Amino acid sequence: xxxxxxxxxxxxxxxxxxxxxxxxxxxxxxxxxxxxxxxxxxxxxxxxxxxxxxxxxxxxxxxxxxxxxxxxxxxxxxxxxxxxxxxxxxxxxxxxxxxxxxxxxxxxxxxxxxxxxxxxxxxxxxxxxxxxxxxxxxxxxxxxxxxxxxxxxxxxxxxxxxxxxxxxxxxxxxxxxxxxxxxxxxxxxxxxxxxxxxxxxxxxxxxxxxxxxxxxxxxxxxxxxxxxxxxxxxxxxxxxxxxxxxxxxxxxxxxxxxxxxxxxxxxxxxxxxxxxxxxxxxxxxxxxxxxxxxxxxxxxxx
Amino acid sequence: xxxxxxxxxxxxxxxxxxxxxxxxxxxxxxxxxxxxxxxxxxxxxxxxxxxxxxxxxxxxxxxxxxxxxxxxxxxxxxxxxxxxxxxxxxxxxxxxxxxxxxxxxxxxxxxxxxxxxxxxxxxxxxxxxxxxxxxxxxxxxxxxxxxxxxxxxxxxxxxxxxxxxxxxxxxxxxxxxxxxxxxxxxxxxxxxxxxxxxxxxxxxxxxxxxxxxxxxxxxxxxxxxxxxxxxxxxxxxxxxxxxxxxxxxxxxxxxxxxxxxxxxxxxxxxxxxxxxxxxxxxxxxxxxxxxxxxxxxxxxxx
Numbered sequence: 001x002x003x004x005x006x007x008x009x010x011x012x013x014x015x016x017x018x019x020x021x022x023x024x025x026x027x028x029x030x031x032x033x034x035x036x037x038x039x040x041x042x043x044x045x046x047x048x049x050x051x052x053x054x055x056x057x058x059x060x061x062x063x064x065x066x067x068x069x070x071x072x073x074x075x076x077x078x079x080x081x082x083x084x085x086x087x088x089x090x091x092x093x094x095x096x097x098x099x100x101x102x103x104x105x106x107x108x109x110x111x112x113x114x115x116x117x118x119x120x121x122x123x124x125x126x127x128x129x130x131x132x133x134x135x136x137x138x139x140x141x142x143x144x145x146x147x148x149x150x151x152x153x154x155x156x157x158x159x160x161x162x163x164x165x166x167x168x169x170x171x172x173x174x175x176x177x178x179x180x181x182x183x184x185x186x187x188x189x190x191x192x193x194x195x196x197x198x199x200x201x202x203x204x205x206x207x208x209x210x211x212x213x214x215x216x217x218x219x220x221x222x223x224x225x226x227x228x229x230x231x232x233x234x235x236x237x238x239x240x241x242x243x244x245x246x247x248x249x250x251x252x253x254x255x256x257x258x259x260x261x262x263x264x265x266x267x268x269x270x271x272x273x274x275x276x277x278x279x280x281x282x283x284x285x286x287x288x289x290x291x292x293x294x295x296x297x298x299x300x301x302x
Numbered sequence: 303x304x305x306x307x308x309x310x311x312x313x314x315x316x317x318x319x320x321x322x323x324x325x326x327x328x329x330x331x332x333x334x335x336x337x338x339x340x341x342x343x344x345x346x347x348x349x350x351x352x353x354x355x356x357x358x359x360x361x362x363x364x365x366x367x368x369x370x371x372x373x374x375x376x377x378x379x380x381x382x383x384x385x386x387x388x389x390x391x392x393x394x395x396x397x398x399x400x401x402x403x404x405x406x407x408x409x410x411x412x413x414x415x416x417x418x419x420x421x422x423x424x425x426x427x428x429x430x431x432x433x434x435x436x437x438x439x440x441x442x443x444x445x446x447x448x449x450x451x452x453x454x455x456x457x458x459x460x461x462x463x464x465x466x467x468x469x470x471x472x473x474x475x476x477x478x479x480x481x482x483x484x485x486x487x488x489x490x491x492x493x494x495x496x497x498x499x500x501x502x503x504x505x506x507x508x509x510x511x512x513x514x515x516x517x518x519x520x521x522x523x524x525x526x527x528x529x530x531x532x533x534x535x536x537x538x539x540x541x542x543x544x545x546x547x548x549x550x551x552x553x554x555x556x557x558x559x560x561x562x563x564x565x566x567x568x569x570x571x572x573x574x575x576x577x578x579x580x581x582x583x584x585x586x587x588x589x590x591x592x593x594x595x596x597x598x599x600x601x602x603x604x
Contacts, residue, residue, distance in 0.1 A: 021510040116506050121521040122524050151518065166511070167518040169483070176478040181471070204418050210549035211513060212542070216453065217422040224423050238515070245513035 001026065005062040009053065009295030010158050012071035012127060018291070021057050026296040030057075032159070038069075045079035047099075061236040066295050068107040069126035071172045072097065075198065082111035088161035089132060093302035102202040108299065112164050118189050121257055122167050127153050130263050131162060133285050133294025138261070144250070148241075148268040150175075154248050168244045174237060186222035191230035192269075193237075195274055200205065201238020202275045241275055249279065259284045303328065303602050309365040311597030313428060314373035315339050315417040320593070323359050328598040331478050332359075339589075340378045348379035349401075370409035371428035374399065384413035384425055391434060395604040409600065411604070414466050416489055424469050425539035429455050434564050435596025436588050440563065447563040448550070450543075450570040452477075456550050467595060470546045478540060479517065485538065488524035492530035495539075495569075497576055503540020504577045536566060553580065559588045 007022040013271040020097075021030045021176035034053060041049050057063065072080035080097035089111055095104040109125030127147045135141060141160040147153045156163050177183050204214055218236050221227040227235055259282035262272045269285040276283040308331075309324040317320040317339035323332045336355060352369075359365065372381035382399035389412055398407040399480050411427030429449045437443060443462040449455045452473040458465050479485050506516055522539050529537055561584040564574045571587040579584040 003602055023424075085362075112422055114519070116509060117518075118502065118506075118519075118523060120506075121522040123522055123525070124517065133419040165536075166513040166515045168512065169517050170514050172483055173475075173479075173514060176482055177475075180478055180482050181474055200420065205420075207418060209468070210470065210514055210545055212472050212475060212545055213468045213549065215471050215475075216424065216469040217416075217418075217420075221420060223425070226422075243512055243514055247510075247515065278562075 001297070003064075003296070003299055005064055006060055007061050007296060007299045008065040009052070009292050009299075010065065010067040010069075010071070011129070011244070011291050011295075012067055012069045012076070013126060014039055014070050015272060017053070018288075019054060019057075020291050020292050020295075021293060026293065028292055033300065038071055038073070046071065048094075063103075064299055065104040066096075066299055067105070068129040068291075068295065072106040072108060073125055078106060078107075080106040080108040082254060083108045083128075085110055085112040085165070086158075086161040086163045087128070088159075089298060089301040091161070091185055092128060092132070096302060105302075107295075109163070110162055111161075122165060124153050124165060124167070127155070128162065129298065130290040131155055131157065131294070131295035132297055133290035133292065134261055135160065136293050136297045137286065138262075138284070143258060143261050144248075145263060146244075146272060148264045148272055150260070150280075152244060154244075161191050164214055166248075168242050168247075170240050174240050177235060178236060183215070183218045183232075186219065187232035187236065188229040189233055191233060191284055193205065193271075194231050194234040196275065197227060198234040198238040198271065199278050201235040201240075202242040202278055203238075205239045205242025206246055211239065214239050214243075224260045238275070241271060243283075245275055245279060249281065258282070261286065263287075263290050303599070305366075305598070305601055307366055307568045308362055309598060309601045310359050310365050310367040311594050311601075312367065312371075312373070313357070313431070313593050313597075314369055314371045314378070315428060316341055316372045319355070321356055321359075322594050322597075324594060328595065330594055336447065340375070348373065349487050352379075365405075366489075366533040367406040368398075368601055369407070370431040370593075370597065373407040374410060375427055378408075378580065382410040384410040384577060385410045385430075385514055387412055387414040387467070388460075388463040388541055389430070390461075391603040393463070394430060394434070394600060395577075398604060404598060407497065407604075411594075412464055412467070414464075424467060426455050426467060426469070429457070430464065431596035432592040433457055433596070433598065434599055435594065436563055436565050437591035438595050438599045439592060440586070440589065441458065442563075445560060445563050446550075447565060448546075448574060450566045450574055454546060456546075468550075470549075472542050472546050476542050479520075480535060480570070481524055481540060485520045485534075488521065488531055489534035489538065490531040491535055493535060495573075496536040497524055499529060499533045500536040500540040500576065501580050503537040504543075504544040504580055505540075506550055507541045507544025508581070513541065516541050539573065540577070545571060547574075547577055547581060547583075551583065556588070560584070563588065565589075565592050 011018045017034045017036040071077045083095040095108040114120035145155040152168040155165040262269045262285040315319045319336045319338040373379045381526040385397040397410040415420040449459040454470040564571045564587040
């Protein structure tokens with residue numbers, strides 16, 4: 001696969017901004033990572049900030065620029081309406097929001113709809129590019145994927161299109177509990193990850209009952225000195241990631257289209273891989289390379 | 303049932319302090335409620351604060367004084383070791399920690415042990431008095447009880463003894479999510495309770511999946527304007543209380559010893575009663591009267 005022109009790929013999130021200049025065969029020529037998430041940009045200043053940060057790259061007259069992530073949200077540069085699922089490259093390409101026709105576009109997020117009485121929507125912004133990148137890199141067109149993070153996404157892909165997905169507030173709930181709850185009083189957040197204690201949390205979370213109950217164990221295991229302050233963050237992480245996996249295990253069993261693909265930072269993919277292996281669910285992991293591969297594949301299709 | 307001497311009943315919790323002076327047949331002669339929870343008392347000052355607040359009541363030379371709640375914790379007046387379950391009045395009476403022999407005692411909390419590999423403990427302090435009070439008031443000796451709050455307790459009683467219980471962090475998680483999470487940005491915490499939206503949350507929480515996913519609906523239903531900022535707190539409350547009930551419904555089915563007893567403030571017992579009725583689980587509710595009845599019954603047995 002080759003592009004006829006250079007690509008500027010931007011992943012502009014809530015708290016950080018990453019960019020890469022790609023050559024016509026997709027190779028990364030130069031990459032930048034900046035603490036300039038959309039929350040740091042005053043309304044109306046997105047274009048100016050963007051040119052300030054990437055003006056040198058934009059001097060290439062035939063460059064195409066694709067911007068994914070929260071820059072396309074209501075709080076961002078301009079709102080790019082969600083592309084409804086099922087959605088593949090074609091649908092995503094049709095829903096690009098061109099800021100400069102043929103030159104700079106915002107990649108829309110995806111939406112899907114629940115089967116509950118309120119038809120509750122679910123949404124993502126930015127992850128869709130990583131998903132399609134991962135499919136390209138692995139040559140798969142069906143998969144169950146997880147993108148762990150503040151708001152983890154579990155995604156089903158069939159025939160190259162995202163058919164449905166679910167968001168889990170795992171990362172945010174971990175942060176809230178460890179920083180603001182009574183559990184925070186007894187745990188040492190600076191401690192090293194303990195994989196054996198993490199897996200005890202995973203095992204506990206698979207038992208009958210509720211995560212709202214299991215969480216209280218972090219308090220009592222500390223009070224009764226069964227686990228140390230240094231071990232408790234790993235246990236809490238196991239309980240929460242395990243709850244996410246408990247809910248998704250049946251999806252994998254139903255789906256069963258090869259190993260679960262875990263896409264994210266090294267620290268998080270390590271935890272999910274450990275947990276999935278413990279539950280005897282095959283998996284493979286990918287990192288940041290999925291993002292640029294996704295931008296490149298999208299650029300090739302539009 | 304009659305006592306031969308007056309009783310001073312104290313429920314000394316983390317953030318508040320309640321006291322009642324009871325007559326020999328258990329009638330409340332005088333009650334006080336003060337914002338003097340144990341967190342407001344400097345170490346070593348418990349006796350002085352107690353005499354400052356209740357010195358007049360203690361002038362009665364034959365009065366017995368029972369103090370339940372967090373005053374008996376490690377952070378309180380003195381640590382009263384937990385009484386292990388199964389425990390009834392007799393066991394609780396044997397585990398009283400006498401601060402002045404025959405005159406002032408701390409009521410111990412209860413502990414029980416999970417069946418997981420870590421034999422995770424669970425604990426309560428203060429609720430045990432309410433539980434035994436509720437049994438006295440209703441004349442029951444077997445029941446499934448719930449005491450909603452920051453940390454809700456679900457309790458099984460058989461033959462007049464607490465056999466096991468589980469803590470759920472429901473109230474604390476509600477507070478964290480509504481005050482510190484991304485969900486807090488779109489909900490109006492000052493709004494009135496909406497029972498129909500609350501029951502939609504209850505219904506959603508009974509569906510397959512995970513509460514970590516269901517919670518994200520509070521965000522998207524707000525974003526897509528399906529529910530208003532005023533309705534979202536009731537929906538969030540329904541999701542969390544519903545998760546607690548989902549985990550306990552089978553306990554009731556197994557147990558099936560008459561209606562579930564809900565003990566707590568009027569605002570919370572209303573919500574639990576609504577939810578239980580919606581799930582066709584019979585229930586009855588009790589308020590603060592259970593606390594004083596428990597102290598009185600305990601005093602009669604010791």
